[in-house]
Amino acid sequence: MYQFLISNRDELIARCRAKVAGRSPPGTAGEELKHGITVFLDQVIKTLALERTADPMRSRKVSGRSGGGKPALSEIGESAAQHGKELMQHGFTVEEVVHDYGDLCQAITDLAFKQDAAISIDEFRTLNRCLDNAIANAVTEFGYQRDSVVADQQAHALNERLGFFAHELRNQLCTATLALSVIKGGSVGLGGATGVVLDRALVGLSNLIDRSLAEVRMTAGLPxxxxxxxxxxxxxxxxxxxxxxxxxxxxxxxxxxxxxxxxxxxxxxxxxxxxxxxxxxxxxxxxxxxxxxxxxxxxxxxxxxxxxxxxxxxxxxxxxxxxxxxxxxxxxxxxxxxxxxxxxxxxxxxxxxxxxxxxxxxxxxxxxxxxxxxxxxxxxxxxxxxx
Structure with missing residues (x-):
């Protein structure tokens, strides 16, 4: 497989890019491939090269160990995480993150069959390990970025609503305070126009609080x-x-x-x-x-x-x-x-x-x-x- 990938690198990348382009949202630039298939394919080749040496376990620094996880993030893990982030930013779905790596596996299989290229079981296991770790890290980072965006949107909406609430609350309270100050000065009475202003402000405060309590109950899903x-x-x-x-x-x-x-x-x-x-x-x-x-x-x-x-x-x-x-x-x-x-x-x-x-x-x-x-x-x- 090592020699097969080197000889057919450009053909494999072209096939994958064609598949990705067919799924891309309208107007999407080629940025999503910056840490994608090209980088990943080179890392698979590098992994296979290291496994042909006297110390094949050094390949784990590139591909990661079977099952992924820590203690150390591999080269494939780091670039896949960046790729997942890029796909999220460009409007792809999590399904398309998985398809992105699956395209390469399919392209390798199809081209190897077409050329009658011999690929050993161990080499397929290495490829699967690389794919497994890449997909896991890309999907994890994609999910993290998506959750961060949603959390930011919710926080912004909440802050906006709290801002409106505080602004209206302050206006009503200031009006009530000023009216009460004038009445306390003794120059006007509660039955006059200033008393009406005070009544209006207090009614406004009461209405605002009632609506807010109802919204809290509805939003919190209380029984x-x-x-x-x-x-x-x-x-x-x-x-x-x-x-x-x-x-x-x-x-x-x-x-x-x-x-x-x-x-x-x-x-x-x-x-x-x-x-x-x-x-x-x-x-x-x-x-x-x-x-x-x-x-x-x-x-x-x-x-x-x-x-x-x-x-x-x-x-x-x-x-x-x-x-x-x-x-x-x-x-x-x-x-x-x-x-x-x-x-x-x-x-x-x-x-x-x-x-x-x-x-x-x-x-x-x-x-x-x-x-x-x-x-x-x-x-x-x-x-x-x-x-």
């Missing part, structure tokens, strides 16, 4: 804590918590009457936070002195909770974009743009659906769709599906 509760009580709690924000925003909140037997069996905290966020958005984007409506009703085996605002409606195609993280489609850019995304995830985790319907010239209707239950003294009574 749901389902319990049966009446929709009447649920709406009453929503109305109580939303009334202050309605006053701060200069809006009127209308809450519909509900069948007292109507119930939900979900994680109350998550659904309360989701519905609360829909109301916050409704007050935020509705025109001053307009009305926001909270309406709950049953339809077959589902409970629907509508939050209708008077924002004036949405441009065509903007409805679904509203549920994307960090998306804000109105002039008021306060907040993180995460509320609707978190709300949808919270509702879906409870077997529900969050949708939006645009009413051109009027506003939007956000609908929470959840499984219907009836109030029972001892247990939840699900309503069977119709049909």
């Amino acid at each position: 749901l804590h389902n319990r049966l509760f009446s929709v009447v009580d649920f709406l009453a709690e929503l109305k109580l918590s939303a009334s202050l924000e309605a006053d701060v925003r200069g809006c009127k909140l209308n809450v519909s009457s509900v069948d007292p037997q109507l119930a939900l069996d979900v994680d109350r905290d998550l659904i309360l936070a989701a519905a609360g966020n829909l109301l916050q958005n409704a007050f935020k984007f509705s025109h001053p002195h307009s009305e926001v409506t909270l309406n709950a009703y049953a339809m077959a085996d589902r409970v629907l909770i509508d939050v209708e605002d008077q924002c004036g409606g949405l441009p065509p195609g903007d409805a679904e974009k509203m549920f994307e993280a960090f998306t804000q489609g109105a002039e008021d850019r306060s907040g993180l743009g995460l509320g609707l995304s978190i709300s949808r995830r919270s509702i879906e985790a409870n077997g529900g659906i969050l949708s939006v319907r645009n009413v051109p010239g009027s506003g939007c209707v956000f609908t929470i769709d959840l499984p219907r239950h009836s109030v029972s003294r001892s247990r939840a009574v699900p309503v069977p599906p119709s049909g």
Whole structure:
């Protein structure tokens, strides 16, 4: 095999390059071969040459020992690790890393058969040892580099979100602190405009914390804590918590009457936070002195909770974009743009659906769709599906 590889080196490299080129992503340069097949083939030849000497074990410094591993990384191991890194950087997959070395093995086998070249069993064992160690080191480094890239992307995304959160938190806190300082000076009272500013800042802080806690629960995959509760009580709690924000925003909140037997069996905290966020958005984007409506009703085996605002409606195609993280489609850019995304995830985790319907010239209707239950003294009574 030693003489065969020397005599056919260029032909083998050409065959391998043709195979690699056929799998390369569009626009990929030839950099991926810098530590690839050419180097590896020369190292195989060098290994075979050393095994023909009086001290054949010196070849292990080039090829590595059988099974690879430490104590010392071989020449093949070092160059294969670099090759794995290069393939990762150029957009190849881990399968293509393996194929890259398999191409050479296939090229050697095909050409040797074509030329009727005699290759001994020991030489094939040496080739397999070299391939085994090269593939193992290339794949290991490829995986390490891929994990590093993913970790960096996740860290960047987390830092960006924390930055937005800290910025919004600081703004609300600074506003509340300044308003409180003016009020403490005695020149204005709590019932005046400065008191309204303080209320608005405190409501903003509360909303920000509620959304963040809901997101932590959803992201961490914490188990749901389902319990049966009446929709009447649920709406009453929503109305109580939303009334202050309605006053701060200069809006009127209308809450519909509900069948007292109507119930939900979900994680109350998550659904309360989701519905609360829909109301916050409704007050935020509705025109001053307009009305926001909270309406709950049953339809077959589902409970629907509508939050209708008077924002004036949405441009065509903007409805679904509203549920994307960090998306804000109105002039008021306060907040993180995460509320609707978190709300949808919270509702879906409870077997529900969050949708939006645009009413051109009027506003939007956000609908929470959840499984219907009836109030029972001892247990939840699900309503069977119709049909």
